[in-house]
Amino acid sequence: xxxxxxxxxxxxxxxxxxxxxxxxxxxxxxxxxxxxxxxxxxxxxxxxxxxxxxxxxxxxxxxxxxxxxxxxxxxxxxxxxxxxxxxxxxxxxxxxxxxxxxxxxxxxxxxxxxxxxxxxxxxxxxxxxxxxxxxxxxxxxxxxxxxxxxxxxxxxxxxxxxxxxxxxxxxxxxxxxxxxxxxxxxxxxxxxxxxxxxxxxxxxxxxxxxxxxxxxxxxxxxxxxxxxxxxxxxxxxxxxxxxxxxxxxxxxxxxxxxxxxxxxxxxxxxxxxxxxxxxxxxxxxxxxxxxxxxxxxxxxxxxxxxxxxxxxxxxxxxxxxxxxxxxxxxxxxxxxxxxxxxxxxxxxxxxxxxxxxxxxxxxxxxxxxxxxx
Ligand SMILES: *Cc1c(COP(=O)(O)O)cnc(C)c1O
Numbered sequence: 001x002x003x004x005x006x007x008x009x010x011x012x013x014x015x016x017x018x019x020x021x022x023x024x025x026x027x028x029x030x031x032x033x034x035x036x037x038x039x040x041x042x043x044x045x046x047x048x049x050x051x052x053x054x055x056x057x058x059x060x061x062x063x064x065x066x067x068x069x070x071x072x073x074x075x076x077x078x079x080x081x082x083x084x085x086x087x088x089x090x091x092x093x094x095x096x097x098x099x100x101x102x103x104x105x106x107x108x109x110x111x112x113x114x115x116x117x118x119x120x121x122x123x124x125x126x127x128x129x130x131x132x133x134x135x136x137x138x139x140x141x142x143x144x145x146x147x148x149x150x151x152x153x154x155x156x157x158x159x160x161x162x163x164x165x166x167x168x169x170x171x172x173x174x175x176x177x178x179x180x181x182x183x184x185x186x187x188x189x190x191x192x193x194x195x196x197x198x199x200x201x202x203x204x205x206x207x208x209x210x211x212x213x214x215x216x217x218x219x220x221x222x223x224x225x226x227x228x229x230x231x232x233x234x235x236x237x238x239x240x241x242x243x244x245x246x247x248x249x250x251x252x253x254x255x256x257x258x259x260x261x262x263x264x265x266x267x268x269x270x271x272x273x274x275x276x277x278x279x280x281x282x283x284x285x286x287x288x289x290x291x292x293x294x295x296x297x298x299x300x301x302x303x304x305x306x307x308x309x310x311x312x313x314x315x316x317x318x319x320x321x322x323x324x325x326x327x328x329x330x331x332x333x334x335x336x337x338x339x340x341x342x343x344x345x346x347x348x349x350x351x352x353x354x355x356x357x358x359x360x361x362x363x364x365x366x367x368x369x370x371x372x373x
Contacts, residue, residue: 017038027269029268034185037086039085045064078186081183084174093172098175099161114144120147123147190222192229211238212320220254220258223278240319248279251281255277285319293314294318300321317340
């Protein structure tokens with residue numbers, strides 16, 4: 001398919017040159033042992049966001065614009081994929097096989113960056129509430145040239161993913177959320193990046209960082225990074241999925257596995273005594289569950305658009321903003337930083353050059369009728 005090849009060449013052209021990772025500067029032994037390749041345009045800007053209506057704080061609200069981390073696709077998966085896809089390349093993989101919900105950003109990131117790097121991509125998608133955002137995600141997945149398989153419920157999705165893995169040429173499996181120790185180093189590095197910006201006077205050191213949390217990998221990376229810096233900053237994960245999947249124990253486990261990963265490779269890390277890691281999980285915004293629209297998250301959609309220039313959605317950005325409002329009310333004197341985790345590069349895909357017919361017939365029903373958000 002020549003158009004697809006053209007699209008892939010153009011995508012490759014949007015990949016950035018290499019950059020110095022603050023994490024590798026801090027622990028130079030890592031650079032030789034840890035797979036990494038550039039995908040992100042970083043540092044991402046950190047800017048004040050006075051535009052949030054109804055926010056009552058005096059300390060001010062800032063935002064870290066990871067939504068703009070790549071012109072191909074932004075958001076918080078990109079820093080992880082710099083490690084993950086480098087690992088896939090190092091292992092000689094040809095096909096990335098992954099699983100996620102219909103609206104999964106991790107699936108979209110796998111599809112877009114995987115294809116840009118020349119991998120074949122197969123994604124098995126489980127059902128979740130259908131929103132406009134989910135439709136845009138499906139079209140972006142299809143447009144990238146990934147092979148999409150409808151998984152249905154969790155059990156059939158797991159079976160179909162196993163089958164896809166069995167059939168794939170030199171497969172590399174990416175778990176839902178892509179949140180193991182290696183990729184999550186991307187958010188340890190992101191925290192060190194923010195510290196450099198604070199040192200340069202681009203923003204004050206935040207008392208609290210608010211970020212939507214699913215698998216907890218972003219919170220874990222940021223909290224470990226803050227501990228390495230000796231900052232008293234608390235990372236607040238706004239829970240956007242069920243408590244069984246997203247809780248303090250999961251985040252603590254992830255921090256522990258990153259610490260072991262670093263200690264095995266960087267003696268300097270082992271010798272350091274870390275202060276306590278500070279994080280909280282805020283459950284107030286999640287509502288009935290993952291991807292489920294709530295009145296507050298629906299109301300936040302246009303506010304997200306004022307903030308990052310593209311419509312928000314109810315799963316992540318809407319719930320994070322709804323929680324931020326509460327947190328700001330409760331802590332009016334604090335400096336709060338909202339970490340933007342949603343892409344603003346791709347959301348214009350309402351005008352995606354492919355339509356629902358680019359997807360396998362099993363997905364047609366997700367494009368029928370109106371949706372709530
Ligand atoms: C994946 C994702 C999250 C959750 O990140 P975790 O590290 O899995 O907790 C939050 N916001 C957006 C937009 C995401 O795509």
